[in-house]
Amino acid sequence: MGLDRARCLGLVRQGRRGKNGSGGAASPWRKVIPAPDASLPTISPRLLSLFRVQAIRYAKRSFHAIRVARGGPLPALPGGPVIIIVNHPSWWDPLIGIILSTFMPPDRGHYAPIEAKGLAQYRFLAKLGFFAVETGTAEGARAFLRTSLNILSRAESVLWITPQGEFVDPRIRPVTLKDGVGILAYRLEGATIIPLALEYPFWNDRAPEALAWFGEAIPVPAPRSRTPAEWTRVLGRALEESQDQLASAARARDPELFTPVVMGSSGVGGVYDAWRRFRAMLARTPFEPEHRVEPKPTPRARSGDDPFQPDIPRNS
Numbered sequence: 001m002g003l004d005r006a007r008c009l010g011l012v013r014q015g016r017r018g019k020n021g022s023g024g025a026a027s028p029w030r031k032v033i034p035a036p037d038a039s040l041p042t043i044s045p046r047l048l049s050l051f052r053v054q055a056i057r058y059a060k061r062s063f064h065a066i067r068v069a070r071g072g073p074l075p076a077l078p079g080g081p082v083i084i085i086v087n088h089p090s091w092w093d094p095l096i097g098i099i100l101s102t103f104m105p106p107d108r109g110h111y112a113p114i115e116a117k118g119l120a121q122y123r124f125l126a127k128l129g130f131f132a133v134e135t136g137t138a139e140g141a142r143a144f145l146r147t148s149l150n151i152l153s154r155a156e157s158v159l160w161i162t163p164q165g166e167f168v169d170p171r172i173r174p175v176t177l178k179d180g181v182g183i184l185a186y187r188l189e190g191a192t193i194i195p196l197a198l199e200y201p202f203w204n205d206r207a208p209e210a211l212a213w214f215g216e217a218i219p220v221p222a223p224r225s226r227t228p229a230e231w232t233r234v235l236g237r238a239l240e241e242s243q244d245q246l247a248s249a250a251r252a253r254d255p256e257l258f259t260p261v262v263m264g265s266s267g268v269g270g271v272y273d274a275w276r277r278f279r280a281m282l283a284r285t286p287f288e289p290e291h292r293v294e295p296k297p298t299p300r301a302r303s304g305d306d307p308f309q310p311d312i313p314r315n316s
Contacts, residue, residue, distance in 0.1 A: 043109055044127040052102050055095050060264040064207040067258035069249050072213035074103055078192050081152040086196045088162040089170040096210055097160050111151050112160040148184055170199045175240035182232030193218045197242035201250050207265045211250055215242035
């Protein structure tokens with residue numbers, strides 16, 4: 001996951017055939033060992049907090065609401081490192097990820113890959129947990145794996161990636177992932193992988209909804225517990241199942257199936273809302289711009305947290 005339309009896992013292995021194949025270039029994933037002194041992003045808590053506030057304000061102007069499905073709620077992150085694999089329907093995905101991370105335990109560090117060109121243009125993103133990758137090259141693939149393994153060697157780390165490697169409509173089936181995510185899972189031990197499905201449908205208001213569904217956590221008990229190809233298939237099916245569940249809930253167009261974590265702009269605006277506002281004034285009733293009035297999130301301040309976090313259900 002990355003800003004500026006980054007293809008976060010566009011790390012196509014250039015030839016898997018090597019000594020055990022029928023010839024061709026050796027896999028760029030071979031002999032990738034995380035260096036203990038590898039340079040990792042240094043997150044600035046103050047800058048991250050400010051950026052989250054700005055991201056939420058920006059989203060409020062652009063969406064009717066950001067909602068997390070009650071059937072796939074925000075996870076109570078398990079102990080140990082976590083990978084969140086996200087489908088990639090929109091430019092908005094990384095910003096929604098940053099906003100959703102606000103409602104996760106504050107002791108976690110969140111990281112995500114971004115194209116090297118994007119990070120060179122917006123260097124401050126490195127202070128938010130983004131790290132550069134060179135897509136489409138063998139060295140870039142090795143560097144991504146090395147940095148990811150270093151990040152995930154820390155128990156408090158959460159790594160967000162979009163393993164489809166490109167923008168894909170959320171209803172396209174089957175869901176296919178790039179090989180890199182399977183290679184990464186193959187190398188891990190004691191980690192957890194959580195699928196996250198995103199959609200941005202229009203319902204009854206002028207602005208769209210941003211909908212999220214977290215799937216069931218997938219433990220990685222030991223390295224090499226599955227082959228890289230098996231991991232890629234398993235994670236692809238898990239992400240597809242989450243997308244199917246979210247698609248079903250989105251088609252129902254029922255806000256009660258979701259928990260709103262951020263409420264944004266409401267109403268149609270223009271002459272239509274002006275007339276409704278005038279009628280409310282004549283009737284001496286409060287004007288409600290919503291087509292369907294629903295409760296807003298209840299703010300809750302916690303020590304060390306941002307002061308706008310609602311109480312929302314989580315997976316146990």
